[in-house]
Amino acid sequence: MQDALHGYENTRGGTEATFGDFEQARQTAAAIKWEAIENLDTLLGEFADKLEARGTRVFWAGNGKEAVDYILGVCKEHGAKNIIKSKCMTTEEIHLNPALEAAGMQVVESDLGEYIVQLREEAPFHFVFPAMHLKRDRISRIFEEKLGTEPSADPEELTMIARGVMRQKYCEADIGISGANFAVADSGMISITENEGNARLTTSLPKVHIAVLGIEKVVPKLEDLSVMLQMLGTAGTGQWLTAYNSMIGGPRQPGEVDGPEEFHVVLLDNHRTKLLADPEQRDALRCIRCGACLNVCPIFKNIGGHNYGTTYQGPIGSVITPHLRGLQSYKHLSFSSSLCGACSETCPVKIDLHHHLMRNRRNAVQEKGGKMERWMFGQFAKVMTHPKRYRGSEGLMRFGAKLWQPFKGRKLDPLKAWTASRDLPAPAPKSFMKQWKEREREQAQERGEDPS
Amino acid sequence: MSGREEILGRVREALSVPSHAGVKAVSGEGVRDVREARGFLPDGGSTTEARLAKFRELAAKLKAEVELLPDLAAAGMYLADLAKKEGWRQIASHRHDLTNPALESLGVPILWTDDEPSTADLEKVEAGVTSCEALIAQTGSVLVTGKGCGGRALSVLPPHHVVMATLDQLLPDMLAGFDLLRERYRDQLPSFVSFITGASRTGDIERILVLGAHGPKRLTILILEN
Structure with missing residues (x-):
């Protein structure tokens, strides 16, 4: 893990240097997300209207259960047996997979890292690199065990095994489920950032596509992506842009040759409005889930992702989880911090992370000062x-x-x-x-x- | 059921208290307008030569192949050569002013996505040849849409993606790409838009780069000088 994170810091540094002015670009990204969060009501309304005008069905879910019930309903309506998913932390948050499996459906995670942790029946270790804690021999072993393949010590061979499995799954899948990195209000499009192409296949081939996203994903204008996508790539993996940055604005339209017949967008609140109501900490909703704060955090580097026991790990997870799941149950995460501020310094949208950790500490004591x-x-x-x-x-x-x-x-x-x-x-x-x-x-x- | 009005009501109520000024000050007084912020991002080049040099530089880093060819006839010959080297038995494409003439005399059966082939059939082809909306020098990207470039699957399902473009399609940056889409499609944007930056890749195993995770293992970009 330490090697992987060290590699990240090097590549990111190189990419930042190609910017005209990376610090100023960060401020612009921060300003775009401030505008989005402070005008969330009008922008969300616009986003939904634009989507619906082109035949997308938008569902507003107050909590995880409502979202899961709606998705189950769509799956049942189509008699779906096989579901293919591309990486989506929001569906981890609402525990969608167990619910679909309990209803008799087969669910396959198509992102390689996510597929590996799914086979191992464990939670993602890092919300950008789900399997970063595993060495190739352990990945080979789980493939041997679950897929009956030959052992291999070559990452390329292991990747090709997963590719072979997935090709079959894409063609069989009745429904594709994805997340989204951004929700573009002025054009009614979701934007998905990825490297593997699994999200493109998941959202293109099955007859039905369901996208699940938190209400905070909004950006005001399509053009804003020219800044946000490059910031997400640079901060997330050190790449100046990931391989595929795709915007989807509806099901197949007249004059188009392919694409799903149905497109559903599930907008999830699930306590996000509670965080929004905190004028001091609502700025944490600007997070674009790049994972940079995890990569530089001395605590994350030492304890890894599983010990957080949360969907979102690292500093951002420690800041928002108390709001999403209860302060008293998750306050310990804010105390387990050196408050070094590396997270705030690296954040591409300039969230005041380490001060939020202090605010959580203060609130925890004020609320229940023993x-x-x-x-x-x-x-x-x-x-x-x-x-x-x-x-x-x-x-x-x-x-x-x-x-x-x-x-x-x-x-x-x-x-x-x-x-x-x-x-x-x-x-x-x-x-x-x-x-x-x-x-x-x-x-x-x-x-x-x-x-x- | 919460529904739209209930959630938007909660949002409005939450926002009725203004954001804490101290927290807001942390992110500083940034330039909000993305047009004014253009210079903060990586530079795409102001002349065609500079853009082409930048595009080539990034493509090389991405392990994508870029070929500058004089005309359609040369592109046809290049594709015939590629077909021989890779042993193409069947490919897929879409009908377009660039792809039609270049593939005319290839002698390999072609699946046209305009005829809406099945996913299973499209999955079997060795290469997908598409046009593009634009090339982006700033990021080394190919801008495609579901409407103009043969659909959503053609540029991601086959193991080799060949892009055909003209030199005047090479734009400086992503913002210019969005401007082009607005101008071309007005308020009827295609249901699918994608910036393709290199072949499909993954680093999920020990962060070692592997090309062709799910999508194309190889990306070739043919740029015609006229």
């Missing part, structure tokens, strides 16, 4: 501000740790809430002060001085 916690911090301060008390506490700690050992991790463990999912480091056998004094004494003896 008396116990305040008392403990009071005691902590008393101990820390008096050398004698501090030294006394050291001995107590060591003694306590010894007493605690037999209970560690057991039922009667008084620290169970902590140790259930974390380690508690043992106190050092000797304090720094003590070690220092001993060292001084030894050195003095070596020099033949009086050790008093």
Whole structure:
């Protein structure tokens, strides 16, 4: 993972250098998304009207369940058995796949990384590079196990195995489901950014295409994409533009030779309006999901994506998940941060990420400032501000740790809430002060001085 | 069911409180107009020569092949050569002023997407030959649409995508590409528009670049001087 992220930083640096003025371009991108979020009501209305005028069915989903029910309804109406999907984090957010499978449909993720994690029955590790935690041997093994293919240590051969499988799936699929990176208001089009071509195939070949997107994806004008697509490529993967940036504005139109007969757009709220109602943090809705803040985050680099336990990992995930799923359940993510600000510095739309982490911390405490916690911090301060008390506490700690050992991790463990999912480091056998004094004494003896 | 009005109502209510000025100040006073912001992006070149040089440079990085050919006859010969080298048994294309004459004497059966072949048949061809709406120097991209360039599938399903363009189709940047689409189609934009930048690719396995993940493994761009 570290190698992969290092490679990203290098390529991104090179691409930024080809810009006339990357910092100014960032400010323009930020301004475009500010305008979009601050005029979300009119722009969303315009987006939906334009789509509907060309035969697209737009569904407004208040929450995940409404979105899932609608999509299930469309699938059933068409008697769909095979569903092909291109990468879409919004459908991860609403847990669409298990619902479709429970209704007896076969769902295949066509993005290579997403397909690999689907075969392994795990969640994406990173919302741009879902399988970045896996080495080729493990990918080969899962293909052997699930597809019965020969082992291979060649990424190209492994990719071609997936290509072969998918070609069949595209032709069989009754319905294609995609996400969207942008929703262009003035022309009623969704925009999809990808490298593999799987989204193009998913949205072109099946008779029905369903796109699922959050209401925050809006940009005002088609021309705005000339800035946004290059920012997304550069910040997302370091490429100046990904291989395919496609805009879709409806089902097949008169005079066109192919394309789906039906196009559905599902616009999802699912607590986004709650975040929008926060005048301090609504700016997090400007996120274009490039993943740059994950790539530079020292916490993400060390713990990886799965430990977040969220759909959106990294700094942006830590900022928005408390709003989407509850502050008290996800506040710990905002505390697990060094507040170094690398995320805010790299964000292509200049979201004030590390300050939002601080705001989440403040809100968490204000909302539920525990008396116990305040008392403990009071005691902590008393101990820390008096050398004698501090030294006394050291001995107590060591003694306590010894007493605690037999209970560690057991039922009667008084620290169970902590140790259930974390380690508690043992106190050092000797304090720094003590070690220092001993060292001084030894050195003095070596020099033949009086050790008093 | 929440429905449109309910969600838009929630949006309006949320926005009734203005954004925090301090947070807004973090992103600075940027230039909002994308036309004014043009210079901040990578430069596409102001002359045809500069654009062509830029386009070639980026295509080389993308491992796409660019051939500058004098005319249609030369393009026909180039395609015949390609057909022999790659052993084309069947290809697909669409009827267009550039593709028709260039493919006339190829001697390989051609599936025309204008006749709406089945997906299964289109999947079997070795190459797809298409026109394009424009070429973009700034990004090394080919701009295609579902209406003007043989449909959505032709440029992504076959393993080799061959693009035919003329030198005057080479535009400086993406913004010029959008302007062209607006001018050509007014408010009836095709249902599908795509900027194709190199062949299909993936880095999902150890971030090692592999071409031809799902779409074309090879992209060839033929530019005719007139």
